[in-house]
Amino acid sequence: MSTGEKRRFKRKRTDLNTSEFVPAAVPDSLDEQSSETRIFVNSAAKEFWLYASGKKMIAEKVLVRVEAEEFNLKELLVEENLWASTTRNSQYAEKIVREFYCNMPAGVDNVESPKYQRVFVRGRHYNISPKLFADAFECWNPEEKCKENFTVIVTELTGGCKRTWSVRDSALKPTELTSFYSTLHKIVVANWMPCRHTNTVSQKLGLLLFKIGTRVGFDLGEMTYDKIVSFAGRSKKNESYVHPTTIFTVLLNQGLTIGANEDFTQPETLKLTSRLVHGVHMVDINDNDVEVKEEEVEVLTPEALAVATDMVKFLRKQEYRLRNERLLLEARIAKS
Template structure:
């Protein structure tokens, strides 16, 4: 969470809870290529249900309270992203266009889970798209990037492609931006989607096939497991020694008692003989 908070995206994970699925789909359908053409009447505007919604990188950043100071806009190659996400285990982005999440290091595996739940909703978390890979790369490296421009570009892509099943990114954020400008746009029979429950991360993630880039946490976890197992074994050994010692002492006591009994009988016999 510290990475997400430092890059100013904590609100996208914990502060945005409403999403009207039908409204967002209508919004996406009405995004045109001229939305990104300077001088066009539709420049940075999307018309949905007869109402105008201002939509631009600055609108998105302002809504999230993000500062544009010290923004570093640099082109990052997919090879560099792949190398960072996999801790140098994979050097080139896969030809098929999707990176297997099994190759991700622990940090990016967790960021991918968060991204799949909040930024680019999908139930298929076994693979990572290039768009989400770039985003978690920017977050994981704590880069100073223009998040508003990223969201805007991802949204405009819907108008520039003929793909029918292109996943809608940032539906909760888009829904809240629309409602912040047009609060009466929702119809009486519409209800927001139920926000997914809080994510949990299985501790086995640190012991799996992911590269343990969170070395400190992994070492602490492994160290605690080692200490616990050693302590348990020591208890078993101590109990065994106690049982063995107890048994040995009992045998020795029995032997001493037998000797005393034999010795007592011999003395009586000797006394009788003397008499």
């Protein structure tokens, strides 16, 4: 597995749904558990349970259709195959997800390991992979190349309010983003790059916002997989567990059996309030500013509609590419 495939996205946040779990009683001996009811893969996992059960967990949040339409985000999310991952209203069993993290072995992401991409949960092993997480998200976008030019990126994110962003610079504030990107930021940190602190925008987070906003494809399944397996080997790093709904969906898709007395957690609703667009924002480009005369609009045949839809997607990508080139040239002119 290449270095790029093992990237870790470390983020913090304060306002997402976090929870603390009260550990349940477990058998004193692994021998007392039948193969069907066995919880822990080995004694080390059993000993780790008290720690794992006390870690905070950041759960995904559900984006409401009305709010997505109000903030002009639905079309973008649908076209980029991200809509399903934000609107899932699936409950999850928190105890099972914690058992998953507790049992995930070191070497789970090592292709030469016999434990490669396999995690023991409730009596059997389940597979995990970028493809399986992509299936849970219903998002199979391939990774597209994107030049990490942070002059272009920060100019795009802030609407030109800032034109430099070096590694020595401090992180951006969400209020420095345009209203479009500040709203998108709320969705990203809730569902795709979960973190406990949302009052800053790091360069890695900024790059993801830029990719989504300019319609550059990214592999959501691989990004999620990399983040989850970073907890492998019963890691005690000071981060909250993430993606419980996605993990639970992957297990269910492979036939996980749920007990009658299992407790479930319902995901919270993601609120996009008007305060997200306060701050040093530039006015975003609005297609409604362009007037289209009624007599110029004609009804398309099904064949022509399919061609026109593909052409619109192509032109939008070209529009963003040309816009980014313009921003880079303007930044160079301003710096000269």
